[in-house]
Amino acid sequence: GGSHIVMGCKQLRADLNFAWPSSEIAVMGASGAVAVLCGKEAKAKKEAGEDVKAFLAEKEQEYTDKFANPYQAAQYGYIDDVIEPRNTRFRICRGLAQLATKRQSLPAKKHGCMPM
Template identity: 55%
Template sequence: TRKAYGGAYDVMGSKHLGADINLSWPTGQIAVMGAQGAVNILYRKEIKAAEAAGDDVVALRQQLITDYEDTLANPYIAAERGYIDTVISPSNTRMNVTRALRALRNKRESLPPKKHGNIPL
């Protein structure tokens, strides 16, 4: 993944919805939302107080964004929590994808029979 935020992360092959293999580069960002939006919500009181005090709001916001990306929106946190399998080097991407496809080549998914079909929409 490069950037996987919120609902988009879930619907695009997340472990939560049954994806078999999830890999990320070290620069991947996996979080509930992007750093800028999260900082504006989480730290709005601090930003407003800094603005009222006449402090450099742009520098404060940038520092908070950097802190958020370093502590919450990195792939290592997602790997610790089991959201991705491993963090790989970009130069090893082809090898890891090949290995994953080989591991899954004989996979057969058995799902229980459905009671009701989905109506055509």
């Protein structure tokens, strides 16, 4: 969900972003999204006596496959790579070594501290 933003996303200038294959990177979880997107259709199926649980499970899986997986996030540049959990330590160490000589230039101050 929204934790992606507070955990250091590219949009907030984080240097490196990795995700495990089991990560879910989306604005909201699959069940919440399906409830919003397919609520009327699910209600109609329930009234018609059809299996709503199977319908919702199918739609949740479809949402996860299309939108809430790390491969989609990597494709759009939201994360740098999808890594296996066993490679996490190595990738973090390598990333920190790459960033050891990073020089960050911040924009000049527009004004100093104003006396109060």
